[in-house]
Amino acid sequence: MISIIRPGVEGSELLARRLVAVRGRRLDRAQLEGLGLETVREFHEPGCEVFPPDPQRAQVQLLVSGIVGEVRRLADGRRQILSLRLPGELLVPSGSETFVALTPVRLADGLALMMRLAEASEAHQPLRRAWISASRVDDALLRDQVVRLGRMSAYERVSHLLLEAHERLAQIGLATETTFHFPLTQEALSDAAGLSVVHLSRTVQTLRRRGLITSGRGFVRLLDRPALVEAAGFVSRFPMPWRPCDARRDPAAPERQALSRQGGDRRPRLVDVGTGGADRAG
């Protein structure tokens, strides 16, 4: 299976896929050349804050692999994850939030990309426009988060969150039609969903008992997507609804095997341990 920790794809490729997905249009790969995105710069253990590595280093980073949470903390220690950041996304620090690695993470310097986006050069208008589309999608996702937290039950929130994660990962080729690697702690998930860990755990189990998902070893499988969509009132924020099996088979294929032997990441954090043998069948 595909690993989000080691996707087997370059960061710029993931960025490109994302820009294509948010715009629903092709993008000339030349637009992303010469940005120095190949050289991965950081590696963080889960729980670490991602910014700032050094003050003088770039303040914008491209997430190449792993999952990062955009976090706000309250005085008494309560934590809210504002958004989950997935590979191919740019992390721009913004005052009141911190970026926290929720899994092992690799980053690339995003400064050159940021500067290319800022300059209004004629040659890079397609990139610029794609970027604007990406920002709009990000914005819509943040508003989804508001609605999730404000008006949805725990059951709906978790379903919605999983559907969103699945779609976003699918768009960049890091999910199959039903399955994706999502090695988050239940504590992280609960902070994203605005729930207590305990209640999140129970909610996930309800989803499993009802046969909507299975999960374990950091993988989630959506057994009945239509039912989940129905339960969560899920609406896609991408211009094109995702459909499986297009550009997703070829470039990501290399390390299907390597992962499961090694256990994926050193700290094998699981969404949950699964119901025994429920999640074989690949």
Add this chain to the structure above:
Amino acid sequence: MISIIRPGVEGSELLARRLVAVRGRRLDRAQLEGLGLETVREFHEPGCEVFPPDPQRAQVQLLVSGIVGEVRRLADGRRQILSLRLPGELLVPSGSETFVALTPVRLADGLALMMRLAEASEAHQPLRRAWISASRVDDALLRDQVVRLGRMSAYERVSHLLLEAHERLAQIGLATETTFHFPLTQEALSDAAGLSVVHLSRTVQTLRRRGLITSGRGFVRLLDRPALVEAAGFVSRFPMPWRPCDARRDPAAPERQALSRQGGDRRPRLVDVGTGGADRAG
């Protein structure tokens, strides 16, 4: 007292004040000339959707007076107000959201402003930069909303919401040090706070019983701001903390009186009816 329905100030003036507040810097008023903001175009009764008046009309509008809610609806009728829009703010429609008038509202065409912001003309760089600051503040406020809904109790949410409203209104001269006009239905407030109307009502009453606020006739008075700030863990998102009594006395003064005689707005919606005579004292 100052009315948010008829502030006695032009829309461009409110916009200007806002741009000053979000940047913490002066702004040459010439930057806002020739935008056609003087001609107020719309008048909506509460509950009406603000967009679109006509397809061919401008799709961007400046809110000149009154309060607008940025609304998402779920399939079963649940409603979440993503953000409250106050006078001097620009309403840009965005697909999944609708703008709903929560009080009587006046609007001006914002298209010319939008276009001036888009063109990179050297002359209007200060405006452009101020606008970027405003966007950043908006963004921070939306994230505040996420935290409110995700990790705060009803009591904290309402306190926080009131403090935010007060500060934003104070920044544009529509609030005194303690008091502001806020003629929202409790239903609207509850949809903003992610609570049921009933529970919101009880929460507001708790705040009153504890002597933190009084309210009635659409006005809210913060009796003990420090206590509210403490209770809500409130943090300002403006570059300069607001302090009373600077530019707020002169230009807004004209129609102090007109309002209370007329009852403010025709449908005198109240935040609540107050505890009898608790809110005199000027």
Add this chain to the structure above:
DNA sequence: CGGGACGTTGAAATACGTCAAACGCGGTGG
């Protein structure tokens, strides 16, 4: 073999939602 991180479970407390009725108020029509 012990310890720590993570997930699960059960019981009890509580915050919040729902339902239904009453109230206050301003507006309207007689």
Add this chain to the structure above:
DNA sequence: CCACCGCGTTTGACGTATTTCAACGTCCCG
């Protein structure tokens, strides 16, 4: 002027969703 009505708020009783606390199981690692 009063009676009535509609809208918004308030209240009480009650049900439910969610949290909290505490304990236990498991896996991995030292």
